[in-house]
Amino acid sequence: MQVTRYSEAQSYEAAEHYDMRCLRLQGKEATATDTIWIGLSHLLPGGHTSLKDAPVEKIYIVVAGSVTIETPNGEVTLGCLDSCRLAPGEARALFNRTNSPATVLLAMPV
Template identity: 30%
Template sequence: MSYKITRKNEAYTYEAPGHFDVRTTRLHDAKDVNQGGITMGLSHFLPGGGCNYGANAKETVYYIVEGQMYLESEVGTPDEIKTTLYAGDSYHCGPNTKKSVLNTGTTSCQMLVVLITPPQE
């Protein structure tokens, strides 16, 4: 068994492709524990900040800690394909799901992002 504790001063920033007006902070890398299945970060989106429509190869969970985020996804009910997530709301999608987010609020949005690498078959 292995583990990793990340103290708040140990998180690091990085550039995320397709993102704009955001500070992305990595809390855990997939390689940190065991065979490396989970990556987690806290993203700070300025008003008007977001991520372009596209997909990644990982299962994804977004949790809105503070603020709001407009979400557009290729899957869901008509009310869910284009919706706004508020503090306390979350979104979970499978690998290769196209989606985008945009902070349409007037304050910054803090969004916890969890990426899960699919098991190797």
């Protein structure tokens, strides 16, 4: 068993993420996972990412606040415990358009 305590989770820099703090909870350099890694991102009010795609699918789960996810086909605002899946190659941008911080959990293949 490999445990990552939130208080000890390591931050990582994600390109084109603005006013966000990203933490690695599982996988990559945090733990030895075979198929997925899990990150947790805190978005300050006004925090966002660029509209960008990835070659792998992504799962987002909002665990606090409200996060708007925009794709070329539209946008949706997710609240606490709402989730969405983005297909491989599907461009997305995240926005915190509120005056309160928001937190989102990310799961994606290694």
